[in-house]
Amino acid sequence: MKLLSLLSAILVLLLSVVSLHFLHSNYWSNLRWSLSLQSSPVADLVVRNALIYTSDASLPFADSMAVSNGRILRVGNYSSVVQQDLPGYGTKELNLEGKIVVPGFIDSHVHFINGGLQMAQVELRGINNRDEFVRRVQEAVKNKKQGSWVLGGGWNNDLWGGELPVASWIDDITPYNPVWLSRTDGHMGLANSMALKLAGITKYTEDPIGGTIMKTTSGEPNGLLIDSAMKLLLPWIPEVSVDERREALVRASNLALMRGVTTVVDFGRYVPGTSVQLSWDDFSDVYHWTDTSGKMMIRVCLFFPMETWSHLLDLISKTGRVVSQWIYLGGVKGFADGSLGSNSALFYEPYVDDPHNYGLLVTELESLFNMTMASDKSGLQVAIHAIGDKANDLILDVYESVGSTNGMRDRRFRIEHAQHLVPGSTARFGEQGIVASVQPDHLLDDADSAIKKLGVERAQKESYLFRSLLASNAQLAFGSDWPVADINPLGSIKAAMKRIPPGWESAWISSECLTLHDALNAYTISAARASFLDNDLGSLSPGKMADFVVLSTDSWDDFAAEGSASVEATFVGGLQAYP
Template sequence: MGSLATSLGIVLLSLAVAVLLSWKRNPGAPADFVITNCSIWTADQDVPWAESMAVRRGRILRVGSLSFVKVAGSDTEFRDLEGQFVVPGFIDSHVHFIPGGLQLVRLDLHDVHTRLEFTQKVQHAAHGLEPNEWLQGFGWSNEHWGGEWPDSSWIDSVTEKNPVWLSRMDGHMGLANKVAMDICDLKSVKEDPTGGSIVRDADGVPTGLLVDAAMILLTSCVPKPSLEQRRDALARASHYAVSKGVTSVVDFGSYFPGGSIKESWNDFEEVYTWMDSLGNMTVRSALFFPLETWPRVAALIKERGRHISDWVHIGGVKAFADGSLGSGTALFHQHYEDDPNNFGLRVADLSWLSESVSAAFESKLQVAVHAIGDAANDDVLGIYADAISKHPRQGHRLRVEHAQHLSPGAHLKFGTFSISASMQPEQLLDDAYYAVKKLGEKRSRGSYNLRSLLGNGSVVALGSDWPVVAVNPLGGIRAAVERTPSGWSHPWIPEERISAWDAVAGYTSLAAYAAALEDLVGSLTPGKFADFVVLSESPFAQGTGIFPRVVATFVGGNIAFLS
């Protein structure tokens, strides 16, 4: 079976190479369609601007002036875009795609700003549920109502017949009601698991809050989504993504601290592979798997290559170094200003992390590690530097996911060691409300240092971390350029604002490079996939009060979304 799969993989790879070469050898071949009368930003340094683009068999044939790209046959269609703006398809550099699709049909608490609202929303969602049916929700932030942590008493009286699990917006903490805690026998757990904590009251009784690795004590009792629900979630997530102009994602799967390492693999084998086999994929996905499984990833790439198909790509492996700022589990060198006994949480053993990263790196895998606090970022940068010194190679594409809060000078190491920073601009709009409270004025200046990283030659790829924040590249571009939270009249850390050009590149060419997909997507270059977005306005006109919207999204030359 293995030899058959290997042979099939070689055949498919050969066909793909042949198709790509055909574009380069036959530039005069007739186009399937040509878009005209538009402003095209290609993200290709050789031809950055164009007014027309020809597409053939799902790939870009030519870009330039209409006279140059006019390689028409009898069936070629000309599409007049009436002066609209075209950019490469956006790439969201950090999502949890199937969990995001699942969350679209669950209780959303993002907009809750008081305890009363919290209780009422849960009560409304619980109404009509069958007894013992689980209620799942997400998105709450205690900072929205002043910082007080919720506990099960907020919702117990309105959910007496149903177990409840509500994830905080960052996914590093959740709230369970009494029914759920009783089902999971949480009272019998006397010690916190490594890399997590059970929040208890003064008498040692669990309050319902579980942090990072401790969440598995509750989530292991929650019924897993069925195969049909997961497949529906991928379709739902894809439809949502293309409506936002996203044509490719870097998917870090269903693995979270303390969670099962099997779920990302199950999703790959049972959901992605299935949908790909039916020809129903509409968003290209680079998949990352838990670092614990790096030998399996290496074996898969050896057998089938990194590009399983035009739609499914093997990205690499991912681990966690710490938690999140909002949950008080991001790891810092100094204690939290509002919690003097708390330095954050190291969610992975440092020796294991170092050894595993080194082994995966030696096997030429792409490695990504979640790091939020300054101490966690310094840990990861040190581990990466050690791996590079032991096994030096060019084009390694090591990534730090989030890189939110850096110690002085840390940004220089990203450039020195060619480490990509995968960052989420819209999250800064939330962190701005409480970063000073948690870190103090001086330390908070090291937050979301986008401009400093870019100024040092680092690759900064942008994304959302959906479902933490919704997929929305246009919103992310605006956040990176303006850095002004809702209700503020001034930007947060204005010196770290970046240009609209850099922000759009962060969702296109730089995102493609950070995911090792730059030969396929990220720019409108002949031979690459015809993945592009039609916008109502230029995305580079930030600061004018005019904001573009997505008019249409094309993936492989096909219309995936039309407003």
């Protein structure tokens, strides 16, 4: 009897300890832990009565989904999901009343901190006349102290007939402030005379390799600097503070989530001719700091300047590719040419509106080859910017040679933009397994200028060949190039489906229009594969992160026909992040 009494007392004591533990800890966490010992886990969230497009070929559509600890437990019909993942105490059920759900969008090409910074600067995107251009600069100057820089960008001279802005447009209204306003493509910018004077750019300054200082008929610089010529001025612009860049990340993340973007592939604040250290500063001072502070809202895959490939290799050896659930280390990026809008994309034939100009090779080819060889040999993923037809072929040649030399492996070489391709080049993407990282919104911006700069036949034959690339078994990944274009996947999806530029009544190269299925995949599972993220992201499949978007429409047929919808809610890791 004494022994039984002793055992009873011990049991009471143990129960008291357990009770105290529950009182002083997170009750739901412990309850979930105890229930996990059962045969079926308990879901935090069950999404039901939805039209779920999974981007998973094994089960393209479902009506329900269960989520636990930020990952997807099960996708299917409601009865099967609930039977195997019984809702428990604290499980939230989300009845979407037939609304469409898609995986969280992955924007395959952004300059994320740049975008956040530009949101607080002079916004010139969409302006279609000189007077409004000048008015916005004048408005910005009112709030500036003498001597402080006026910064902004996004202008596109094609929207007002093609005339390029010059310093004389704004000199009279900015006599005491240096000004730098980048073109929408980032490969050209306008400086006022005060900025040129600060940087020491005069009629005697020679063009740097890979760049052009545009001048008047009398030989004076007119304020426009193209590609590496920007390096003459950009170092004179004060570097933004760490706090400003952290605030920019918050602004950029909120905008991305509002647009349904849950992951971005960030190519940094690098501009041809500027310090390559900028991307590394942003990694340590902004991304890593925000992550360790528990303040990240969006997942990022980071690419760094190719010149720093050994630095990235050292970092990966210490942290691995997956730094955390928020930060992935992608690879390195190089540049082959400039842009169409700045007449610096590299072509086989000259520009129609500039008959002696074939564009620019902005990185010496031998150097680009050697860096690609070394980066690939070290196991790093390589992405190279190429827009003109000749630039794309040169990079395809580089990739073919490097792949042959370094041997077979799953390397997923990327070409960023791949805008203009001569016949036969699309097939090489598929044959070589090259990722075409493209931006549908650029075709809307470029349609008129491409015809003007290349001629109707060339432009029609080789511009934005999305369907041809898919038909050649190329990997197609969609992005925005924000802040060059708006970060808006649903708008880009519609652009890829319809290809109707502003002011046009019919599609530009209608044979290259995509289906909704292909366009969605290019922003989800294909975008994930393009950056080796497909084990965690890109589809609503069991085991993957529960990143998904609820759309405004409940009609798949209408969505497929018109490509029109809006974002109602964005979930990251099963938690509602927007609104």
